[in-house]
Amino acid sequence: MEKIKPEIRDTASVLKLLGDNTRLSIVGLVQNHECCVCEFVELLQMSQSSVSQHLRKLRDAGLVKEQRKGHWIFYSFNRQHPSAEMVEDILRHVPDQNEKLQQLERDGLRINCD
């Protein structure tokens, strides 16, 4: 029995969201790690406001989840999203960004609340 496929409309709107450097990078980052806003600001070299607005779009679409931990709000990939599998398929075709997160860690800029 085949899984239900989202309508073209829904898929197109997800692709539209991912069709932006910043948002595609964000989704690539949160696929395997939780990140907070200030980390995105550092990694993407963008203003806090701009990052925040991109995150809002991703959150409104349900592609990412947010969770407060003390000072910070952490974002993570929402594997429950109807297009989550497609997004993961897409991410297999772009270079992973773990190296950047490791660099952030070495620079002492990684936030860890565990």
Add this chain to the structure above:
Amino acid sequence: MEKIKPEIRDTASVLKLLGDNTRLSIVGLVQNHECCVCEFVELLQMSQSSVSQHLRKLRDAGLVKEQRKGHWIFYSFNRQHPSAEMVEDILRHVPDQNEKLQQLERDGLRINCD
């Protein structure tokens, strides 16, 4: 040895192109069939001008190829595109549209130059 992955920028620009109902539908249609402009106009119920402009974007990006056959210009998916595999992965997540083409055939509106 792993295949070279397009940069995030390049992937984002492909996704941006596909992040539109009309263009995603077109790419879905040409994945398995050659189609000419008037067929898209019929299938998508859009103006010829609008379809033509979408096709131009897809062609400029190299995602589709065009080939003249008599009266008509046929468009087909370009499997040589650096992101062709990703596009095929994406299309696996949307309902196929073969039924619509078959209906067109039954209506006697399918163009065939073979």
Add this chain to the structure above:
DNA sequence: ATTTTATATTAGCATATGCTTATATAATAA
């Protein structure tokens, strides 16, 4: 050569997008 047919191109317009700057909010620290 003229007309017809299929497609492409252009201009114009309304709406969407992504950024910056400034300000608001909400949790923590002092």
Add this chain to the structure above:
DNA sequence: TTATTATATAAGCATATGCTAATATAAAAT
């Protein structure tokens, strides 16, 4: 309470997008 920190929101603006209407092009048919 007040100040600080992390994040969100709003306003404004320049640019991008997708459509329509009108016109151009190019091959085919007459």
